[in-house]
Amino acid sequence: MSSPERIKVNGVELHWGQWGDAPAPPLVLCHGFTGSSHDFALQVEALSESRRVIAPDQRGHGLSTKTHDPAGYTIDQLTADLIGFIEQVSEGPVDLLGHSMGGRVSLGVVLARPDLIRSLVLMDTSAWSFLPDDEEVRTRIADYMDAFDPAKGMPSSFGISGPEDALIEAATTAEWWRRKEELFSGVDAYAVKAFGTALFSVVDSLRPQLPTISQPTTVIAGSHDHPLVDQAPDLAAEVAHGQLSVIEGAYHSPQLTHPQQWREAVEHHLAPLDT
Numbered sequence: 001m002s003s004p005e006r007i008k009v010n011g012v013e014l015h016w017g018q019w020g021d022a023p024a025p026p027l028v029l030c031h032g033f034t035g036s037s038h039d040f041a042l043q044v045e046a047l048s049e050s051r052r053v054i055a056p057d058q059r060g061h062g063l064s065t066k067t068h069d070p071a072g073y074t075i076d077q078l079t080a081d082l083i084g085f086i087e088q089v090s091e092g093p094v095d096l097l098g099h100s101m102g103g104r105v106s107l108g109v110v111l112a113r114p115d116l117i118r119s120l121v122l123m124d125t126s127a128w129s130f131l132p133d134d135e136e137v138r139t140r141i142a143d144y145m146d147a148f149d150p151a152k153g154m155p156s157s158f159g160i161s162g163p164e165d166a167l168i169e170a171a172t173t174a175e176w177w178r179r180k181e182e183l184f185s186g187v188d189a190y191a192v193k194a195f196g197t198a199l200f201s202v203v204d205s206l207r208p209q210l211p212t213i214s215q216p217t218t219v220i221a222g223s224h225d226h227p228l229v230d231q232a233p234d235l236a237a238e239v240a241h242g243q244l245s246v247i248e249g250a251y252h253s254p255q256l257t258h259p260q261q262w263r264e265a266v267e268h269h270l271a272p273l274d275t
Contacts, residue, residue: 007056009084010077012065016056016089020048024274025118026090027266029055030082032100032125033195036062036183039099042176043255046263051270054094056085058102060191062183070150073194075101079108086116095270097121100130100252101199107206110213119273120217120239121266124228124252127235128205133227138200145196150189157184163224164251171257210238217242218269220262222250243269 006013017037018026027047029040037055044053057064058078067073082105086094096117098106103125110117131138144158169177219236221229223246236242245265247254255262 007085007088009081009088012059012067012072012081014056014059014065014081014085015063016054016085017044018055018089019044019053020051022048022051024051024270025092025094026052026054027095027097027270028082028086028090029053030096030098030102030106031055031058031061032102033199034061034184034187034192035099035102038062038176038179038183039253040255041179042172043259043263047266050274051095054089056082058082058105060188060195062186066186066188066191068150068188068190070190070194073188073191075104075108075195075198078105079112082106082109083113083116086113090116093118095119095121095273097123097266098125099123099255100125101195104130104199104206107213110215111206111209114213114215117215119215119269120213121220121269122217122235123220124222124225124254125235126228126231127210128207128231129227130199131201131227133230141200145193145200148189148193148196150193152189154185154187154189154192162251164253164257167251167257168253171259207238210235211240213239214241215239216269216273218245218265219243220245220247220254220265222246222252222254222258223248224251228252245269 031039036057103122217239219232221232236244250258
């Protein structure tokens, strides 16, 4: 990796890293809620063999600016940040991959500035709802976010575990996991409150605008990542040029638990564009 860099965008500094220097259009990786560019750290070296790979930390996350101001923590603001970031780091259109919340941000970017995006990969994300189908789970999430007090800082965890945790631990190194926990503890609690409340409530649906997305689009989803994998076929079908890749046995973060299959899906998306 090159030396980590910082870019000023919309009044904050975004921390970012880049790998590789091949002439193909760069691949920009946009992480999800409470994550960071570190979420892709174990995959970027392989991806950068044939292209420049760029991964920023979104505001409030990773090593980027924490404003401690909920007013600035909106999906629209993250969209504006990513637009400003891409304008500075690339001379031409990029291939953009967005994971979870980062996928929702990436959709906002391609709709607002299609000139900046050559192609799109939407990973375990939604254009209309992140809400789980189970009403009891919905209620637990809503109650948690209502009770979450950002003035008390970040908790050590959200107290929610699942079968994916064991898969991630088995597929990653202890060093990677320690760094992941450090970065999680440094997330701005005000960002957690704002984005958690927004994502797990009724958000503005982008579904009616999907047919206007003309860029080649691949939707990647883990086969166990409900409800997002259930939405994935429609998400792929409703953009103009979409395809679907379901990674069997994976949950919400297939780049960690099923890295080979995930890279194959990403490379399958990119290969026709580079010929």
